[in-house]
Amino acid sequence: MWAQIINVILGLWIMASPDLLGFADPTAADNNHIVGPLIVTFAFTALWEATRSVGKWNLALGAWLLIAPWILSFEDRSALINDMVIGAIVVALSFIKGKITQHFGGGWSALFKNNPEHVEKARELS
Amino acid sequence: MAESKEQIPPIPPGWDYNPAAWSQRIPIVVLAIIGMFIALYLGLYQLDIISSVWEPFFGDGSITILNSKVSHVLPIPDAILGAIGYFIDALTGIIGGTRRWRTMPWITIVFGFAVGPLGVVSIMLVVFQPVLFDAWCTLCLASAVISVAMIGPAMDEVLASLQYMQRVKRSGQSTWKAFWGIKEEVLKVA
Numbered sequence: 001m002w003a004q005i006i007n008v009i010l011g012l013w014i015m016a017s018p019d020l021l022g023f024a025d026p027t028a029a030d031n032n033h034i035v036g037p038l039i040v041t042f043a044f045t046a047l048w049e050a051t052r053s054v055g056k057w058n059l060a061l062g063a064w065l066l067i068a069p070w071i072l073s074f075e076d077r078s079a080l081i082n083d084m085v086i087g088a089i090v091v092a093l094s095f096i097k098g099k100i101t102q103h104f105g106g107g108w109s110a111l112f113k114n115n116p117e118h119v120e121k122a123r124e125l126s
Numbered sequence: 127m128a129e130s131k132e133q134i135p136p137i138p139p140g141w142d143y144n145p146a147a148w149s150q151r152i153p154i155v156v157l158a159i160i161g162m163f164i165a166l167y168l169g170l171y172q173l174d175i176i177s178s179v180w181e182p183f184f185g186d187g188s189i190t191i192l193n194s195k196v197s198h199v200l201p202i203p204d205a206i207l208g209a210i211g212y213f214i215d216a217l218t219g220i221i222g223g224t225r226r227w228r229t230m231p232w233i234t235i236v237f238g239f240a241v242g243p244l245g246v247v248s249i250m251l252v253v254f255q256p257v258l259f260d261a262w263c264t265l266c267l268a269s270a271v272i273s274v275a276m277i278g279p280a281m282d283e284v285l286a287s288l289q290y291m292q293r294v295k296r297s298g299q300s301t302w303k304a305f306w307g308i309k310e311e312v313l314k315v316a
Contacts, residue, residue, distance in 0.1 A: 015253070030257045037253035041246060041274050048278035050145070050285060104282065105140030105289050118289045119296065121139035122316040 003096035004046045004055050010086050010093075011039030014065070017082055027072050028079035035061055035068075039090060049102050055094055062090030128313050134225045138286040139316060145282035146227045146234070154241070154276050155219040161272040162212035164265055165205045168192060172203035183264050190261040208248055208269060214240045215276065227286035230307035238284030245273045290315075 015036025018029035039061050046055030065087025069080040104110075105118030128134045136144040144150070171179040172192050181188040191197065197204040218237035222230050252270040256262055294304040294315045303311040 033257045034254060037249065037270070041249055041277070044274050045278040045281075048282070050282035051278050103140060103142045104285060105138055108285060111288055111292055116140075116289075116292075118138065118140035119293055122293055125135070125139055126316040 001047060001098045003093040003098060004043045004052075007043035007055070007058055007090055007093050008040055008047075010090055011036050011041075011043055014039060014083070014086055018079070021078050021082060023076050023079045025074050025076035025079055028069070028074045028076050028083070031068055031072060032079075032083065035065060049100050050104050050107075052097060052100060053108060055097070057094075058090055059094040062087045062092075062094060065090065128316075131223075131225065131229055131309065131312065134228055134312075136224050138227060138289065140289075141286065144224060144227075145286050146222070146224050148224060150279065150283070151219055154280050155216050157272050157276050158212045158216035158219060158241075161269055161276075162209050162216060164269050164272070165209035165212055168205035168265055168269075169203055169209055172197065172205055179265070181264055184262040187261040188263040188265065190259050191255050191263040191266060194255070194259050196255075196258060204251065211240065211244060211248060215245075219280075227283055228290050229312050231287040231291055231305050232307065234283050234287040235305075238280060238287075241276050241280040242284070245277055249273045 013036070014032050017023070017036075018032050023029045023032070039058055042054050042057045042061070045051050046053070046058075065083045068074075068087075069083050074080045074083070103117070105121065106113065106116035110116030110118055136147070138144070167176075168179065168188075170176045179188045179192060192203075192205070200207065215237070218233055218240060222233050227234050249270045252263075252266045252273075255266065291301055291304065294311070295301050297315045299311055299314050300308075304315065
């Protein structure tokens with residue numbers, strides 16, 4: 001959970017950094033204005049145990065921040081360093097699942113399994 | 127097998143709490159109602175019913191965004207659409223008893239769709255505005271924050287309903303009837 005909280009903060013930073021750091025490159029600013037809110041949305045949703053797996057989606061967004069400065073050829077050096085450093089941290093934190101204490105009948109992956117937890121439990125009940 | 131809806135265990139099989147309990151749903155409904163009032167306020171400005179809009183941080187930002195071409199691309203202003211969205215969230219959040227993940231899967235799934243995918247779309251529409259207009263809008267951002275906060279707590283109930291639909295399908299009963307909460311079908315499958 002703490003990993004997701006940090007990713008929320010990093011997402012907010014990505015969203016605000018073009019203005020706070022004064023990015024000279026409009027492409028870099030646009031990129032961060034789009035990617036930041038997405039990171040915040042996924043990390044915040046992942047705060048709840050039932051939707052913790054959504055946090056993993058930030059793996060792709062963090063990886064994008066690592067390569068975006070090269071693909072979009074950022075002209076602003078501070079934007080390049082900022083995005084690569086934050087992107088690397090977001091990727092690392094996306095791997096941290098944290099403790100899951102509640103039971104959800106096998107979770108979302110149960111929907112694609114042959115004999116998930118909730119089916120077993122329902123059989124015991126009937 | 128349950129003989130009446132009241133005999134259905136409120137906690138889904140394999141779960142340790144009921145995602146459709148009021149304690150789970152009321153906070154989401156409250157958020158949706160707050161979001162609805164914020165959106166309504168912004169919408170009244172867009173409809174020229176009120177002449178100014180509260181903006182403590184970003185100067186002309188709110189005015190720039192609320193008067194943008196994008197926000198008036200549809201016949202009704204986008205904030206009014208947002209208010210309608212929040213109204214649907216609140217309504218589908220409040221309808222149904224504490225066993226609705228099983229007794230009326232359709233409402234749970236409509237609720238999940240309104241809060242989840244539609245919520246994400248509305249958040250993105252709000253936050254992409256700095257890209258298009260180079261301006262920020264405090265109350266638009268507040269509305270986006272509310273939409274983000276609703277997704278996580280709403281989705282567990284959707285999962286319980288989808289798992290129930292999965293059990294109905296596996297048991298060979300009619301998923302169509304169970305989806306609409308036809309009583310006989312709902313009682314058949316645990």
